[in-house]
Amino acid sequence: MTHTQATPTRRMTLKLDHIVVLGETLEEAVAHAEAAVGLPLVPGGTHERYGTHNHLVGLGDLYLEALAIDPGATPPTEARWFGMDRFVGPARLANWVCCVPDMDAAIRALPMAGRPVELSRGRLRWVMAVPEDGVLPFDGLFPALIQWLSPVPAGAILSASGTRLDRLDIIHPDAATLESLLAPHLEAPRVVFRTAPAPGLRAEMIGAGGQRRTLQ
Template sequence: MKLQLDHIAVLGESLEEAVAHTEAAAGVPMLPGGAHERYGTHNQLLGLGGVYLEAIAIDPSAEPPGGPRWFGLDRFHGPARLDKWICRVSDMDAALAALPMAGRPVELARGRLRWIMAVPEDGLLPYDGVFPALIQWLSPVPAGAILSASGTRLEGLEVIHPQATELQALLAPWLDAPMVRFTTGAKPGLRAELRTPQGHPRVLQ
């Protein structure tokens, strides 16, 4: 069982804020995404060369879900920011047997895409939200492979937490994501290193 980096997510109080924050760092426009009826959210997407970036927020036009939204969006406040990283697994049952704190499996679909997401009962991921969300793609071609390359690349992802060493040790037996590194810091968060189509380094936080 391996955890491989699938995508990263910028959260916002509105999708417009999340998209603007993402585009300012990435240097390229995002592509249309879609709606997630199960959780009352919507998104836009950006291919980063092998992985992708998602801007996501509560959809004000959607019916409220019957329970907590994923990614802790019910409690998200403040400026848009890089807030989540999502790891791909090939067997969600095996992944949750190893890492039960990731949540429970929820099967989802949008258009031709089908996937299973591990979602905690309260919607809040461990380690103040910087524990990776887990996804298993059921579609023959996952979302990241469908997206056109934007020219902007993800070159590194830093996971910052006061207990970063503990989190790294917890994930180490399964994590296969060389560009991810863990840093001990007082304030939990994520920091992505990008390179634009013009070759300029950018930081997304």
Template sequence: MLELDHIAVLGGTLAEAVTHVEAALGLPMGAGGRHARYGTHNRLIGLAPQVYLEAIAIDPQAPAPDDARWFGLDSFDGPARLDKWIARVPDIDAAIAALPMAGRRVDLERDGLRWSMAVPEDGRQPFDGMFPALIQWHVAIPPGRSLPASGLVLEQLVVVHPEAPALAAVLAPHLAAPLVSFQTASRPGLRASLSGPEGPCQL
């Protein structure tokens, strides 16, 4: 089954992505790291219940990969925004067999973390980026459980797309993520509702 693992804010630069997150949430993001395989870098903040938020962008100091970067970052433009959601699976190979549109398996690691992801050949998720990226962690305690608590709770993630019913139907047999809902609208996007010590906030 697919369970919600984390959500990602993309930016033209990491500073732009972090600024967007911190302005919306009113809290500082924690440290992250670099992904040599895709030439990207990130910063993280933990959310309840056992999920987290990632700010990610192309790392200008890293060499470009031989193929397309993940999350469609090669073609990302415009302001920083919540743009991707990532679903955790117990077996990445079985998940790709069931949902081949998710992409090919890529094994990754950084700073003691090891994981596998399904990445499309062109780096761009189906349904205009609104199809979840699939991840299998190969560590005992993934970041959603190991990151310090921020006091923020993810209450709902809305996946918006002109063909939202079709996307929901593709995922329905596999998705076990009660916080995720789907909404039909002319422009694709994501909307997250959170709560914390200072009250509600949105991304």
């Protein structure tokens, strides 16, 4: 049984859905995100399958998620998503997530994204592409792919914060290759690929009063 309805006439697109700050603890992830954004994050919930929990804040047409392993959860029997089993060090902006209209078509076009996994939290339902070892290609900087099955996705539920994402830099030694893989499908003009020795992400945001903020 497939996870999605096939829509062969619909072009496979990737649109920026949200960005993810990881921390060794949720408190660290939230503190790092709040210091950069200048806004409080609200509790999200838990993800039983991967033993994680999160907090969230809206950034206009997308949102920011602070995510960490839940110490009170039962450890999963498979690798956690976002390479979290290997995450160490200070909290940081570690991942970006793109929404797709058809996960089966997305994985056919970009098989390195992983396998489809159905997930839910409260009234939210979605399908995520997760690699077998949990680690996304390009040192984790390949976008995680999501297809929302809920009529209203997570980002639309969050209150408007007045802060919006202006630019997201994807920084990697082989940024040109990553860009060429995604270019036929990516519809995210705020995403910029930059070549540099050390991989990482950098988000430039504009607050309600016009002040600029940076999250890395």
